[in-house]
Amino acid sequence: MTAPLKHAVQLPAERVRTISFNEASARTRVGLLLDAGSFVEFIGPEKREVSPHLKIFDLPEQFDDGIVVGRGRLDATPVFVAAQEGRFMGGAFGEVHGAKLTGLLRAAREIKSMPVLILLDTGGVRLQEANAGELAIAEIMRAVMEARTAGVKVIGLIGGRSGCYGGGGLIAGCCSALAVSETGRIAVSGPEVIETNRGFEEFDSRDRALVWRTMGGKHRRLLGAADVFTDDTVQGFRDAALELLGLVGAFGGDKLKAEQVRLADRIRRFGTCEDAVDIWAAEGIAHAESVPDLPADQFISLANKIGRTSRDAR
């Protein structure tokens, strides 16, 4: 083995940001998404605020309980940021994990002027933590809405390997706006949960193409759940976050009413569709069946032409 390098070659931030967002760890995502060197972590791993529940199950802990929270700058604008580590217990919300995000959102509510970026990468509640995990989801949803009511923009960035499921899907639904990549799936019940409860005929969780076209980023963008679709790079998510911070307007009761109308309209138009492809065809997309194969740049121009947005709602 060769001797360890004493000094790594410093690459320009733009070049480093071409790496896959999906494959990067939560820490790498945060470090590269923000302006170089600007991230300051709150309750870092050296504080060892680990889960109080996992040892009961003889399960390994992680020093940050699977979520990195802190502040930094995005193109010079101060922001709060939270990133879930999707590889630690599927990015699931436990008591400490959830409390770190709740605390960050409450800080944003008090300060009012700093947006919050949430890099969701989660299967939902950590079931070993049961009610504590469920309560965490409820507290986070309330904290998101309180922060938004105080004028804070809360942006969800979804492109991790665990997707955004369960309570994570509910939190995503509370955000001011979402950006998503192709692999960033968004739903509440995941494929295996649906199959377990409703049967193989309802949803075949092993049919990857079905999973992706039903819950994947392209479908979420075309339906308007996500306002921006990006290629799977850290730079893509950085650009998407900046774009969304520019798009998100004021929040109030009118927005919530508009969101209710948008969702009611969606179920009225597409409620009888059997498959996502039927929805795309109903939206007037020629060769709807080819959407899953479109490269990111072609898909983005299609989505910008035909896809819905929730810009006036949410």
Add this chain to the structure above:
Amino acid sequence: MEDLSFQHRARERAGGTRQTAIIGVVASGNLEVLVERILPNAECRLEIKTAAAGFGEVWNAVIVDFVERYSPGGLKFSINDGGARPDTVSLRLAQAVRLIEEDGQ
């Protein structure tokens, strides 16, 4: 879960000025290493919580090799292990030293 602890003398102090660094995640076949510069210059300590019990001898062999190769004097390593193979452990330990040898905080 099994807790293991190793204490070694190191030839020299680890370079750089950073006080802490962290690398890796706790997942199947993976581990996280938190390293802190909190010990006297000639000492090195490793504290391990592992999901795979009964591998103390293998850990000892990996760590003796690591201390000999990198001389991580002054460093305390805290490890949460999800059942990583010895080569992955060696890699993460080397990455942790590499990170804390950077300049900065």
